[in-house]
Amino acid sequence: MQAVRGYIIIMRYKFLLLLPFGLTACALPGRQTFASNPAGADTASISATQAFSGRIPLVTILPGTTDFAPPLANAVKQALAIKPDAMFDVEAQAPKAATPDASAASLKALSGTATAVAKAIIADGVAPDHVSLTAKTAGLDANILVYVK
Numbered sequence: 001m002q003a004v005r006g007y008i009i010i011m012r013y014k015f016l017l018l019l020p021f022g023l024t025a026c027a028l029p030g031r032q033t034f035a036s037n038p039a040g041a042d043t044a045s046i047s048a049t050q051a052f053s054g055r056i057p058l059v060t061i062l063p064g065t066t067d068f069a070p071p072l073a074n075a076v077k078q079a080l081a082i083k084p085d086a087m088f089d090v091e092a093q094a095p096k097a098a099t100p101d102a103s104a105a106s107l108k109a110l111s112g113t114a115t116a117v118a119k120a121i122i123a124d125g126v127a128p129d130h131v132s133l134t135a136k137t138a139g140l141d142a143n144i145l146v147y148v149k
Contacts, residue, residue, distance in 0.1 A: 057145040063110055069120050076124045079148045087149040088126060090118045092135040094142040106142060107135045114144050
């Protein structure tokens with residue numbers, strides 16, 4: 001009986017000694033743990049993700065912008081530093097118009113800038129077969145989007 005009691009006392013002390021080590025492995029609870037109604041994503045983030053079909057562009061160039069080369073070169077350089085064999089998709093995007101002819105005209109107006117953006121990416125050292133040029137009717141504003149894969 002005495003031996004059992006001594007064993008229990010020793011086990012209690014071992015537990016007390018190991019308790020601080022066990023707690024150091026636990027992460028402290030975050031603010032969201034105690035929130036009854038956690039904050040969701042803001043509407044700007046949700047609408048941006050939906051507008052780009054779940055893809056977020058590397059660069060967005062507004063129509064009529066002529067000095068896009070330095071910021072574009074910097075973005076391309078950073079993308080290539082992360083992934084040297086990156087593929088770039090330059091997409092001219094215009095909102096859907098009342099008629100197909102009007103949509104085609106607005107995309108044609110963007111084609112010159114989109115082509116210049118694709119040529120600038122190639123001039124920044126990207127292989128021509130890693131750059132694609134597309135056009136589509138989508139979004140709320142006309143712009144040129146550069147995606148990286």
